[in-house]
Amino acid sequence: MKVSLVTNILQVNERIAGQNKRLFDEKGVLVINIMSAPGAGKTTLIEQTIRVLKNEYRIAVIEGDIQSTYDADKIAATGVPVIQINTGGACHLDGNMISQTFDKLDFDAMDLLIIENVGNLVCPAEFNMGEDFKVMLLSVPEGDDKPLKYPLMFHESSALLINKIDLLPYVDCSTEKIRNESLKINPDLAIFEISAKRGDGLNGWLDWLRLKLKEKQR
Amino acid sequence: MKVSLVTNILQVNERIAGQNKRLFDEKGVLVINIMSAPGAGKTTLIEQTIRVLKNEYRIAVIEGDIQSTYDADKIAATGVPVIQINTGGACHLDGNMISQTFDKLDFDAMDLLIIENVGNLVCPAEFNMGEDFKVMLLSVPEGDDKPLKYPLMFHESSALLINKIDLLPYVDCSTEKIRNESLKINPDLAIFEISAKRGDGLNGWLDWLRLKLKEKQR
Numbered sequence: 001m002k003v004s005l006v007t008n009i010l011q012v013n014e015r016i017a018g019q020n021k022r023l024f025d026e027k028g029v030l031v032i033n034i035m036s037a038p039g040a041g042k043t044t045l046i047e048q049t050i051r052v053l054k055n056e057y058r059i060a061v062i063e064g065d066i067q068s069t070y071d072a073d074k075i076a077a078t079g080v081p082v083i084q085i086n087t088g089g090a091c092h093l094d095g096n097m098i099s100q101t102f103d104k105l106d107f108d109a110m111d112l113l114i115i116e117n118v119g120n121l122v123c124p125a126e127f128n129m130g131e132d133f134k135v136m137l138l139s140v141p142e143g144d145d146k147p148l149k150y151p152l153m154f155h156e157s158s159a160l161l162i163n164k165i166d167l168l169p170y171v172d173c174s175t176e177k178i179r180n181e182s183l184k185i186n187p188d189l190a191i192f193e194i195s196a197k198r199g200d201g202l203n204g205w206l207d208w209l210r211l212k213l214k215e216k217q218r
Numbered sequence: 219m220k221v222s223l224v225t226n227i228l229q230v231n232e233r234i235a236g237q238n239k240r241l242f243d244e245k246g247v248l249v250i251n252i253m254s255a256p257g258a259g260k261t262t263l264i265e266q267t268i269r270v271l272k273n274e275y276r277i278a279v280i281e282g283d284i285q286s287t288y289d290a291d292k293i294a295a296t297g298v299p300v301i302q303i304n305t306g307g308a309c310h311l312d313g314n315m316i317s318q319t320f321d322k323l324d325f326d327a328m329d330l331l332i333i334e335n336v337g338n339l340v341c342p343a344e345f346n347m348g349e350d351f352k353v354m355l356l357s358v359p360e361g362d363d364k365p366l367k368y369p370l371m372f373h374e375s376s377a378l379l380i381n382k383i384d385l386l387p388y389v390d391c392s393t394e395k396i397r398n399e400s401l402k403i404n405p406d407l408a409i410f411e412i413s414a415k416r417g418d419g420l421n422g423w424l425d426w427l428r429l430k431l432k433e434k435q436r
Contacts, residue, residue, distance in 0.1 A: 038255045038339045038368060039360030068366050091340035121256045122309035122338050141359040142257030148286050150256060170388055
């Protein structure tokens, strides 16, 4: 019984996600859904991404958190429009929450919409929102056994950013093992090793994003 | 509609958790439910705890993971009985999953049952399993803003272990801020700063657990 209820919720969500996607495509806006465990560095990555790309593209951000506007305040400091969704307990964003923000967003003045999901390595991967791509972060202190233990997010994502590589000397984590295990789950995954805080390795990620923006606007 | 469905699921769970609790109390077994984000160090903490306490108490472990037996294999190496629950996608353990293991557990030969929940800082806090105490880990690379952003788990837990303090020199994280923010949410929270890997600070945690074991067996 519980399973069938969950299936219903997912079906309703798919329908709304499809509506969102049609709007995003019509407006030519690239939408990426950024997911990770809590504290893996999503907000820092988004800040760094905006700092470089805001001179090339018009960007907006939707921040998902259970409560607080802590992350949205940080993004607002970069000067791009940002909308905070407080889920009030819910462990992920879904298509309906995103569509509720549309009256506050100007899609005609936007090339790229970045959605920062709730920090959770499990549930967000189950809920489409109409995005073009799911992007996930895994930070090296979390350990190299995570693809094996939380495979769905690795399966659903188009890019994996292995973050906090500045901490590699101090933790037991092999980025090679993360790469190998992730590619077994998802052979098409683009993988970048970065330190969002220090800026290492960001060029590969930014070039991937520029390519997706170019493809969307063609 | 979604909210009422969720409420029903939680009500059913509370009933089963109550049944579990009556059994645990009848058998005089202390049950702790260990929760954290993925990779915060739950399994290492449990290994270290068993290494010291297995000479004093009879311990068993239930390992919760979405898939794999990776953690259960590590616990089995300590020599205590361990049962793996694979949730098959579900983001938390619940009362029913725990009761399904009872035919494989000998409660008459047990003082302490440690349940390692699925790595997730959100959902597990909503599901009681009949445990005496919830215990949470927060590792310092996750950052000191987590009590503010994920308050429920801090609210529901009786003890907070601030883990990976060996990484403090390399990350932006104030354990004092974690303490202050956590105590605002839950003034009764027992807080221990530890490095489960290196063994720092474990005595305070072990003494807390010994006291709870003594109280349960009285």
